[in-house]
Amino acid sequence: MKFSYVTFCIVLTLLLAKTELSMGVTCNALQLIACANAITSSNPPSAICCSKLKEQKPCLCQYLKDPNLKKLVNSPNAIKVADTCGSPFPIC
Template sequence: MTMRVPWVALCVVLVLVLGGAQVSMAAITCNALQLSPCATAITSSTKPTPMCCSKLKEQRPCLCKYLKDPKLQKFINSPNAKKVATTCGTPFPRC
């Protein structure tokens, strides 16, 4: 089972890369790839890293846009993603 996590994380990163939206919003650029430091925490219920929390806070204004993307929504709207947001002190948006 320890070999499974890297493959799952890799798949999540690939989905983020292939489906990553890049849209300018005020002072932030929406890019789902920026959330890749959170992939392990989202897919394996491990504690998010400080880098993950930083990127999540940075990309928070973009989460509703990501939720509308069929390629990303199952990761962004997962129970683990919501736990990561809570752990990072970043309220999950209501879209």
């Protein structure tokens, strides 16, 4: 299933609320906007995308529980981007 950059931005914009994890990581799905181009196309992820993905990795299980984000975060391209960045998805 393909998602457009606009869809990705809209969903992420709806999730402006931030959550603090006990590790001190601030979960903010908007940080993953740096990966939108790689997730919605066949372009390789940028260094910024990989950095943000690694920062947000502790939050991915939380994002997968959100029905608005699950479609994007759990898409084949998102998983490919995570693998390419050397930050595979955690088992939730």
